[in-house]
Amino acid sequence: MLVNGRHYRSVWMEKNIVYVINQKLLPQKFEILGMKTVEEVADAIQTMVIRGAPAIGASGAYGVALAMLTYAKNGFSRDFEDKISLLKSTRPTAHDLFHAIDYVLDSIRNETDINKKIKAAKKSAEEYANQSIKACKSIGMFGSELIKDGFRIATHCNAGWLATVDWGTALSPIYFAKRQGKRIKVFVDETRPVLQGARLTSWELRQEGIEHYVISDNALGYLMKKGEIDLMIVGADRIAKNGDVANKIGTYEKALVSKDNHIPFFVAAPTSTLDLKCKSGSEIPIEERSEEEVHYVYGFDDKGEWRRLRTTPKGVKARNPAFDITPAKYITGIITENGIFKPHNIEMALR
């Protein structure tokens, strides 16, 4: 999608370097970070320089290619395996990461020559990223059918192009609807503690010229009750076999408030998010992140400098679960690259 009128992906590889847009500095600063080692990629995922399930997936895929390049230099296969483990351990909830890493590993398994291994890894990582973009475009096409002219759409967190390789999941139908000439307004949950909505979704929508309003995470119920919202679309980090969805903390409450107000609540995600090994949401591991994310808020000071402030008294404790589970029964439908499915039929999306 566009940044100051020029097209970008959130992650790409060029001449053995993996590049990502540094999402920790947005919207203050548009910075591109080049990484030459798996360790750098793992750190970028862990610290949320790059975040969003499909974007983490693609970064993981490119990470395997970097690991292969290092292996070619030092030749320790034990070291290669350690690097893969490191990549897999960065974030526990998003399923795309494991899916993407395995995709690239599969492509090199049957190659014996080291140069062919490298070539295969780079090629399949690129393939994975391109497939991800294609899936997100399909999600946009299918999802835009749900959006009527004049619709006011709510979203939580950032499931835009920054969270994927391009187009986004929850925001892709919105970008399509805009291109179809539909007049739309988007209500953006700020999404504490990391404020992906206030910082990233809002920045994306502004770059694409889509009218939107940032609201506190507490305000959506009020707006729905007042009849100011027609549709809600969110992303997903992992979808269980029964259609339960793990997504950014707070999604569960948004589904409840949509239900209570008879507002369609859709999840948009590529099928790479689907984890059939998890029978239900209760089997999905939920990451609890550092307390610091609750104690501190990042933003610009009056001089435009990027800083952090502590909002809680010193010495106070916090809890910081990063995801929650939305039960399938509260989800109207799941928008995938293969069409829109009822949550209990989500397995059909794979056929």
Place this chain on the structure above:
Amino acid sequence: MLVNGRHYRSVWMEKNIVYVINQKLLPQKFEILGMKTVEEVADAIQTMVIRGAPAIGASGAYGVALAMLTYAKNGFSRDFEDKISLLKSTRPTAHDLFHAIDYVLDSIRNETDINKKIKAAKKSAEEYANQSIKACKSIGMFGSELIKDGFRIATHCNAGWLATVDWGTALSPIYFAKRQGKRIKVFVDETRPVLQGARLTSWELRQEGIEHYVISDNALGYLMKKGEIDLMIVGADRIAKNGDVANKIGTYEKALVSKDNHIPFFVAAPTSTLDLKCKSGSEIPIEERSEEEVHYVYGFDDKGEWRRLRTTPKGVKARNPAFDITPAKYITGIITENGIFKPHNIEMALR
């Protein structure tokens, strides 16, 4: 309650000056503000130097006494009425304010002598504040019966002693339970956009030595689902005849998530919060405050200075409703100074 071991009220009058604790600077700085005019009181209410329905009520009562003192000096009754209107127009949602102002006005109506009017206004404002404290203590007594040893209690916003004159509404049962020797933990919603939970509730609980955890407003559903919460108690700004409750934005969602997890959801409020003229919640006026409260967050920088940061990109729009309505059907009970009532029976609390 205690501040650094010494007892304070949130608002009081001494020698024709109304004093409040400046809640905009907490927890960074404990500052007491003296006010000699109604205009200053109105400004303090509007800018949330003093906030919380019962505390706003008591400030309004003292404000009438200040208006009376000015009237005694300049003798313009039209001016007196303007000042009363100014007070009443500061915040539209909380009912205590109107209740308190009318209480003091009633006390002076039959006095003809100006000095007697002043004396009556000061006396009845003091009476109002004392009755408010008494009501909050009763709420604590009744409410503490709901709290068992080992309970983990969630709360939203600040309905503590700062929000009242003393003791609090939602927090009063917690302070009583603590004094009864019950081991309790409190989960405090940070309560964006103004962060009354992170800043004020957390500060209060720390001063009283009660174990607690600040969480983002998004996290409560996850914790409830995991079985980490036994009870939720919130305050109220206005209660309609049918038991619908207006309270801090986000309360409605918290009631839904409590219901979905079979966790008792109680509202704690003095009967002065009850407005029989509103048949249901839809008749309660809801204040929308400045967008700036969404765009900016206040806190300490790394040097301990109190500052603000902007979290959203420049030029982005926001919406900022300050309250929402929780339907009576999602409320387990309402704790008043006269006992605990089912929402649909709330009128009985007045008998």
